[in-house]
Amino acid sequence: MAAAAFTTPTLKSYPVIPLLQVGAMAHSRPYVASALIQKAIGFPAELVDDWQSVAIAKMGELLDKYRSLRVYMDACVHCGACSDKCHYFLGTGDPKNMPVARQDLMRKVYRRYFTLAGKHFPKLVGAVDLTREVLDEWYSYFNQCSECRRCSVFCPYGIDTAEVTMAAHEIMDSVGMGQKYSNEIxxxxxxxxxxxxxxxxxxxxxxxxxxxxxxxxxxxxxxxxxxxxxxxxxxxxxxxxxxxxxxxxxxxxxxxxxxxxxxxxxxxxxxxxxxxxxxxxxxxxxxxxxxxxxxxxxxxxxxxxxxxxxxxxxxxxxxxxxxxxxxxxxxxxxxxxxxxxxxxxxxxxxxxxxxxxxxxxxxxxxxxxxxxxxxxxxxxxxxxxxxxxxxxxxxxxxxxxxxxDMAPETIRDATFCCGGGGGLLTDDLMELRVKGALPRMEALKNVVDDHGxxxxxxxxxxxxxxxxxxxxxxxxxxxxxxxxxxxxxxxxxxxxxx
Ligand code: SF4
Ligand code: SF4
Incomplete structure (x- = not known):
């Protein structure tokens, strides 16, 4: 889907926590890879018929293979320390771009299929079925994470949202919903x-x-x-x-x-x-x-x-x-x-x-x-x-x-992503790229104003x-x-x- 016209955010002095704009980036999603691209690298050409069971099987395989993924699914205490650390949240105000909310997209499905409580009392534990609507939401918001790992620096449990995003990409590729830009490359x-x-x-x-x-x-x-x-x-x-x-x-x-x-x-x-x-x-x-x-x-x-x-x-x-x-x-x-x-x-x-x-x-x-x-x-x-x-x-x-140097809270291991990493450097995500660059642009403006x-x-x-x-x-x-x-x-x- 091509990016709609958008307004460039106004530069302010960093840090600025944006007003919440629920669903502001729900429309943002990159082109899905064509059958030709998918087949060329060994993925299903299009969404497979039994995609739900294939996706859940793949998630189970990844949870077994990567202990870290299971720990990330279980360990989050929703303390909120990561919530204002993502450049895409800071640039868009969309709460689904808070790292914890991004993880929760997968965590809710994980609970439904891989925990006892989620299997028997889904509503009580916030577990959801992997529906087509949920898959589409994954495609949108996991393609709004540049896997930059800034959020993990601030998480007291070291939860790495980038790894969750990578697992989501693997699952989506396994059912034939690959991202065009990355897979073509x-x-x-x-x-x-x-x-x-x-x-x-x-x-x-x-x-x-x-x-x-x-x-x-x-x-x-x-x-x-x-x-x-x-x-x-x-x-x-x-x-x-x-x-x-x-x-x-x-x-x-x-x-x-x-x-x-x-x-x-x-x-x-x-x-x-x-x-x-x-x-x-x-x-x-x-x-x-x-x-x-x-x-x-x-x-x-x-x-x-x-x-x-x-x-x-x-x-x-x-x-x-x-x-x-x-x-x-x-x-x-x-x-x-x-x-x-x-x-x-x-x-x-x-x-x-x-x-x-x-x-x-x-x-x-x-x-x-x-x-x-x-x-x-x-x-x-x-x-x-x-x-x-x-x-x-x-x-x-x-x-x-x-x-x-730019401000200390924006450099070294606290550096802000440019906004184009993680396979998002594609023109169909230009709105996301521009808005995601906001924190870095604000830090740059400060050092331009102060030192020329x-x-x-x-x-x-x-x-x-x-x-x-x-x-x-x-x-x-x-x-x-x-x-x-x-x-x-x-x-x-x-x-x-x-
Ligand atoms: S890894 Fe980077 S882009 Fe992804 S949620 Fe964390 S801060 Fe945001
Ligand atoms: S900082 Fe870590 S534990 Fe706290 S909400 Fe974020 S991911 Fe969860």
């Missing part, structure tokens, strides 16, 4: 190797073009190698980095870092995508199959290290799941972590004095940093205190003179794409968002005489 990765469907020859042309552009800019032969065997590093990066602004600026930055440090590297046309939408639909088989391309490419190319580019959920999959899904990586160089984040890599080189930077090159930029959910809340702390909270900020301070910030750096392809689209709705210039390595690219010195 997964199909493209299986067929072509990346989310954007860029075939190998086009990728090769793009990289050649980048070599020419970078030579023109710097006078130096910075290489963008593809499928080169025996290099030290395999770089796995989001396919958005290959051609669209501002993403490509970061890819140029990575290439310059490899060049300046004298470290051989390559991209792979077989694994030309860091993103992994299998995570968003909660499907480990899809996640594994997509991840396998990375293992295959690393073995085929004979590299010694794997580094992941600027992409939030890609990093979460790589960091949290690769070892289980596609490990072990026992042939790689044991001196380096597997995987390694590009920011860890660059930061380490900076620490060792292996890179020369001219921070004045970014002098016109007054920078802030947006912590991307899947890095901030699902990542290693690394060898230094603060880990992924500190590393990108340290890099920025080395490559730019002016840096100001004109550049918001981030290390996630989805954040970059989402902000590029929604910043103008709030009166900001779309070009004020970019990557940390975009700043690195400008500041790094390559030749002897620069």
């Amino acid at each position: 997964i199909g493209k990765v299986h067929r072509i190797g990346n989310n954007l469907g860029i075939p190998g020859p086009a990728l090769e042309n793009t990289l050649q073009g980048l070599e020419e552009d970078t030579k023109e800019e710097t006078g130096v032969d910075v290489r963008f190698p593809l499928n080169v065997k025996g290099t030290e590093v395999l770089l796995i990066t989001p396919s958005a980095d290959f051609f669209s602004e501002p993403h490509v600026e970061s890819l140029i930055g990575y290439a310059k870092v490899f060049h300046a440090a004298g470290i051989s590297w390559t991209l792979s046309s077989h694994a030309s995508e860091a993103g992994n939408f299998g995570l968003f639909i909660g499907n480990y088989e899809q996640m594994r199959n997509i991840s396998l391309r990375v293992r295959e490419a690393a073995l085929e190319l004979g590299v010694k290290r794997i580094i992941v580019g600027e992409c939030g959920h890609a990093w979460r999959v790589a960091y949290s799941y690769w070892n289980t899904l596609i490990g072990p990586f026992d042939w790689l160089d044991p001196r380096y972590p597997v995987p390694q984040h590009i920011c860890e890599f660059t930061h380490d080189l900076i620490q060792r004095g292996a890179l020369r930077m001219d921070k004045d090159a970014n002098d016109e930029r007054i920078v802030t940093f947006h912590d991307s959910c899947n890095v901030a809340r699902a990542s290693r702390m690394g060898s230094m205190p603060g880990g992924q909270f500190v590393i990108p900020r340290e890099i920025i301070k080395v490559v730019a003179n002016h840096f100001h 910030v004109n550049f918001m750096a981030t290390i996630c392809a989805i954040c970059k794409a989402q902000f590029t689209k929604v910043l103008p709705y709030y009166g900001f210039d779309m070009s004020m968002v970019g990557g940390v390595h975009q700043l690195v690219s400008k500041a790094i010195r390559l030749g002897r005489n620069d």
Whole structure:
């Protein structure tokens, strides 16, 4: 269903608890995947006849497989601590976008079919049958959760609504009610190797073009190698980095870092995508199959290290799941972590004095940093205190003179989602995306007003794409968002005489 016309919320000083607007987002739902898309990735083509029993069986399977899901269904005491922590609730006022209400959509069904009290006295315990109306409500509101995990930070029981949402997606996929955007992208990765469907020859042309552009800019032969065997590093990066602004600026930055440090590297046309939408639909088989391309490419190319580019959920999959899904990586160089984040890599080189930077090159930029959910809340702390909270900020301070953080309650592990994560970065959800960006836009406005910030750096392809689209709705210039390595690219010195 296409998004209806909507009004952009007014920016206020954060935090603002909205007036309740019951049912305000009940109409919001993304397109359902077509039969072709569903079949291509092994899901039923359309809603199956006996969908109710299939869905309940699937829920039982997930409850048995993931003890955490059962705990989440049972443990909530409805304390309300999470209720005002979701950006989609703050941006829309729809009470069903409170994390606890989102969980309750599944919890009520869980009680009906998987608890004694719910089976015998459903009304007493708030249990409901899984009707078509309930399924439609799931489709609407579980597609209004970006799986950002902010709510779980504030839950005294650590209940993770993102996992509930992922389970809901798995159940809906199992009955033939998949979401078009995510499932179409997964199909493209299986067929072509990346989310954007860029075939190998086009990728090769793009990289050649980048070599020419970078030579023109710097006078130096910075290489963008593809499928080169025996290099030290395999770089796995989001396919958005290959051609669209501002993403490509970061890819140029990575290439310059490899060049300046004298470290051989390559991209792979077989694994030309860091993103992994299998995570968003909660499907480990899809996640594994997509991840396998990375293992295959690393073995085929004979590299010694794997580094992941600027992409939030890609990093979460790589960091949290690769070892289980596609490990072990026992042939790689044991001196380096597997995987390694590009920011860890660059930061380490900076620490060792292996890179020369001219921070004045970014002098016109007054920078802030947006912590991307899947890095901030699902990542290693690394060898230094603060880990992924500190590393990108340290890099920025080395490559730019002016840096100001947003309000403390909106950064690090309390960061607000950009509004486009979790498979929601689709134009049919534009109203949700714009409204869900409200808390981040409010925090940004404050730092713009206070310090004249004109550049918001981030290390996630989805954040970059989402902000590029929604910043103008709030009166900001779309070009004020970019990557940390975009700043690195400008500041790094390559030749002897620069
Ligand atoms: S995981 Fe994020 S989007 Fe989902 S309910 Fe929690 S805060 Fe909202
Ligand atoms: S904070 Fe946790 S226990 Fe409290 S209502 Fe939210 S999910 Fe339930």
